[in-house]
Amino acid sequence: MLDDIIRSYLYTQYNDDENIQAFVDTYNTLAKEIFDWMKQANLPVFINGFNAGEQLKWIASGIYGVKPPVLISSKRQVFGPYNTAMFNQLPYNGKKVKNDSDQVVVSDDLFKRIMTWNYYKGDGFNFTIPWLKRRIIRFLTGIDGVDVANDQRWSVSVLFSDAGASISIIKGYRKLTNSALYNTFGFNTRTYQQDTNVLIKSTEYEYSSLFKQAFDSGLLHMPFYQPVSVTIIG
Template identity: 75%
Template sequence: MLEDIIKSYLYTQYNDDDDLQAFVTAYNTMAQDIYTWMLNANLPIFVGGYNAGDQLKWIARGIYGVKPPVLVSGKQNIFGSFNSVLFNQLPFNGRKVVNISDQVVVSDDLFKRIMTWNFYKGDGYHFTIPWLKRRILRFLTGIDGVDVVNDQRWSISVLFSGSGASISIIKGYRRLTDSSLYNSFAYNARSFNQKKSVVIKSTEYEYAALFKQAFDSGLLHMPFYQPVSVTIVG
């Protein structure tokens, strides 16, 4: 691309007017500054820490046609069991279900992760299980939507069945600390096959709950129309 704009100029009959010459010079300077900013802004590049705030929203709306999403999370409160409501609040043997929902505008970081999920083309166009797992791990670990090397996909489980697809995100693993190995403990000190273990929770998947909320809110596009459920383990 050109580094300089095509400059504006006066018609010949106005060349001797200092005021008009100053106006054209100021206009060209301002236009050059705007053009230089446009060259260096990398507006289509939404990942990383450069574009943020209102500029990110402007880019997302103007170039990609999307608005900042809203996460919707809900829960149910069921009243009717003994001692769950005040006296005379419900009829005898009555039952009441109250749905509570919260709506939260996502942060810039989460917004970029969602946009990367929906617009990233580096994985190709052929759907496979590793293809889906790479996208999930990129969402979980790619800060500000950047691409990451994610060859270790053991913590993501994808299962297809007749009722749809099931995605499980494992946030930890269990480590065996002690077991009933032969000759490793005193006689009658342990029961048969007794063992002890601890759960090691990973801190790499802090966005697992947000991934589930974004998925349940319909913000993450999938290449098929089967129902998908997301479960977080650990």
């Protein structure tokens, strides 16, 4: 990047005019200040603490050509089965389906995660299952879109079938608390091979539901055209 601007200058025939020379000097000073600000602003760098609020929207639109995304969450209610409707609300044996949807403009943090998903090139251009898992873990744990070390990807499962791709995110792990092992329980207190366990939820994947909403809303680009379903477990 250049260290200085190309300064404006007067033509020779106007060199003796102090007013015009003062105007040109002031113009060069302002242009240098704007140039220095643009160098420090790191406009193309949207991750981490750089660029937030209206400035983030400005550079996203001007440099990357994207607008702040909107998450769409839908909910379906079915009225008709027993105890789902008030008395005389529906005709006898009637059924009513109500679809509700909410639209929410995403936060700066989520906006940056979405942009990192769509524009990050550090994973290369050859699609593999680990390639996709790294991007998912980066979205879930990379605050403000930053890259993270994500060599451990056991909490994300990717399965391909004739129906498309299925992504499962496990938000915790099972811990065995009791079992039917010999001499570990009282007689006739447990059934054969009975185990007891608890689900310990992880706090690292709080963005799992937002990841699913972003995927369902078509905000996250994929390198293929197969349908993708996202499931949150835990």
